[in-house]
Amino acid sequence: MRHIIRTISHRRTPWRTPLAAALAAFTLQAGLAQSPSPAPFSKMTAGALPAPWHFASLPNKTPTEFGIVQLNGENVLRVSTKDAYGNMVHPLHQQGSAAMQLQWRWRVDELVGKADIRSRSGDDAALKLCVSFDFDRSQLGFGERTKLRLGKISTGEDIPAETLCYLWDNKQPVGTQLHNAFTHRMRFIVLQSGSAHQGQWMTEQRNLAADYAQAFGDESSAMPELIGITVSADSDNTHGSGLAYMGDIRLQP
Numbered sequence: 001m002r003h004i005i006r007t008i009s010h011r012r013t014p015w016r017t018p019l020a021a022a023l024a025a026f027t028l029q030a031g032l033a034q035s036p037s038p039a040p041f042s043k044m045t046a047g048a049l050p051a052p053w054h055f056a057s058l059p060n061k062t063p064t065e066f067g068i069v070q071l072n073g074e075n076v077l078r079v080s081t082k083d084a085y086g087n088m089v090h091p092l093h094q095q096g097s098a099a100m101q102l103q104w105r106w107r108v109d110e111l112v113g114k115a116d117i118r119s120r121s122g123d124d125a126a127l128k129l130c131v132s133f134d135f136d137r138s139q140l141g142f143g144e145r146t147k148l149r150l151g152k153i154s155t156g157e158d159i160p161a162e163t164l165c166y167l168w169d170n171k172q173p174v175g176t177q178l179h180n181a182f183t184h185r186m187r188f189i190v191l192q193s194g195s196a197h198q199g200q201w202m203t204e205q206r207n208l209a210a211d212y213a214q215a216f217g218d219e220s221s222a223m224p225e226l227i228g229i230t231v232s233a234d235s236d237n238t239h240g241s242g243l244a245y246m247g248d249i250r251l252q253p
Contacts, residue, residue, distance in 0.1 A: 079126075
């Protein structure tokens with residue numbers, strides 16, 4: 001889903017520090033897209049991503065750089081972060097199903113060396129792919145609903161109540177599942193770790209309903225509607241750097 005919360009944490013208001021994780025990743029509600037999959041990066045021209053992709057970040061942050069480049073004869077998304085923070089967001093309006101598959105290729109050439117997703121001070125990653133869900137926030141506790149509402153007031157954006165992020169992490173073992181250090185509204189699954197496949201393209205295919213059940217089964221027995229996909233990278237907490245690439249992203253109902 002920090003799918004702009006960490007901004008608020010700098011002011012030390014009590015609700016703002018945990019809010020940073022849920023807000024920072026995603027501005028998802030503007031301009032819902034009808035296509036079940038984002039347009040393939042491989043068909044785009046070099047340069048900035050076209051709408052409905054849009055950049056989301058925090059004030060006073062060096063932005064993570066996103067752009068289409070040609071690599072080994074194919075157009076892909078390049079993601080570069082240097083003491084930076086940023087998210088590239090694609091709104092969706094897609095009903096989930098028990099058989100829905102999420103497929104993509106990714107490659108990390110430079111890991112954020114000091115990142116440690118278990119802690120707020122180390123909450124950085126060279127590459128994340130996140131899916132946000134239209135969970136009924138009335139089922140959340142009063143405190144969490146308040147944080148989401150205050151987040152919208154502060155940013156002008158609706159904040160997803162549930163976001164699942166797949167990580168290429170620098171140290172946690174493959175298969176690690178945990179909550180974001182800033183908020184329970186975002187949960188992680190580590191799919192690649194460390195330098196074992198650094199600089200190599202890796203192909204992923206995930207059953208979204210099964211992963212949702214593992215990540216958010218404590219809150220819902222059925223996967224809600226998908227409302228956004230986000231490609232994210234940040235290195236602002238550890239003041240490091242990372243370089244990664246993302247291939248085409250496909251949703252198959």
